[in-house]
Amino acid sequence: MCVRSVLALVALVFLAGCVSQSVSDKPAYVTSYAAANYNQVLAKTKLVPDPHTGWTKVYGPIVPNRTVSKQAFYAVHARIDGGKTRFRLEIAGLFPRRVYLGDVYSNGRLLKSKVLDRERTNCGYNCTTVETVAIELSRSDMAVYAAEGISVKIVGRRDDLVVSVPASYFAAVLAFYSRHLERS
Numbered sequence: 001m002c003v004r005s006v007l008a009l010v011a012l013v014f015l016a017g018c019v020s021q022s023v024s025d026k027p028a029y030v031t032s033y034a035a036a037n038y039n040q041v042l043a044k045t046k047l048v049p050d051p052h053t054g055w056t057k058v059y060g061p062i063v064p065n066r067t068v069s070k071q072a073f074y075a076v077h078a079r080i081d082g083g084k085t086r087f088r089l090e091i092a093g094l095f096p097r098r099v100y101l102g103d104v105y106s107n108g109r110l111l112k113s114k115v116l117d118r119e120r121t122n123c124g125y126n127c128t129t130v131e132t133v134a135i136e137l138s139r140s141d142m143a144v145y146a147a148e149g150i151s152v153k154i155v156g157r158r159d160d161l162v163v164s165v166p167a168s169y170f171a172a173v174l175a176f177y178s179r180h181l182e183r184s
Contacts, residue, residue: 027059027075035063035165041172047180056080058180060173065163070095072163076137076173085177087137090116091154091163092130099156101131106152112136113154131156146171 028044035041044061060076072093079086093101098120104113116132133154137145149167153160 027077028061030061030063032064032066035061035169038168038172038175041169042176045173045176047176054081056180058173058177060169060176063165063169065091065165070159070161072161074163074165076142076165076170078173078177080180085139087139087142089135089137089150089152089165090132091135091152091161092132093154093161095129095131095159096126097158098129099131099159099161101133101154101156101161103155104133104135104152105155106150111152142170142174142177146174 027046030040030044034044041061046059048057048059049055050057056079058078058080062073062075065072065074070093072091074089074091076087076089078088093099098118100118102115104111113133113135116134118129118131120127120129122128135152145165146167149165149170151162151164153162
């Protein structure tokens with residue numbers, strides 16, 4: 001599968017329900033190398049007000065995370081609803097068949113998460129299954145991960161997925177979010 005097809009798939013998964021947004025409102029992409037660069041992540045993080053709901057969304061850039069045999073993408077998003085903010089780390093894994101990703105672990109701890117989507121797509125000679133899981137994060141979780149980063153294992157029935165997100169990625173998204181709050 002070519003890189004363009006993969007990016008299109010990931011964009012579909014992460015942007016489900018964002019049809020009315022303009023292109024400039026959608027999350028940007030950075031390389032996994034750039035994800036370790038605070039300034040590059042900060043520059044690609046976006047603030048998107050939603051006139052329909054009154055929410056403001058912060059989109060960290062989408063980052064590819066490739067291992068030898070598996071491809072995944074991650075991004076941190078925040079939704080600001082009045083004085084209440086919800087952060088979440090979304091991870092999308094690409095597989096040749098459904099693997100039924102579910103529970104997420106880090107450092108021996110089960111994290112609060114939910115499956116967002118399991119979609120079979122790009123069916124020609126072979127299909128690609130994109131499974132997306134969201135990890136709910138508090139403001140204090142974001143601060144910890146901004147200092148330490150995180151490595152998670154998402155356990156599935158047929159396969160697992162391990163993704164590492166550098167501290168600089170969390171730090172940049174959190175700084176962008178904090179600057180927005182100061183201006184509000």
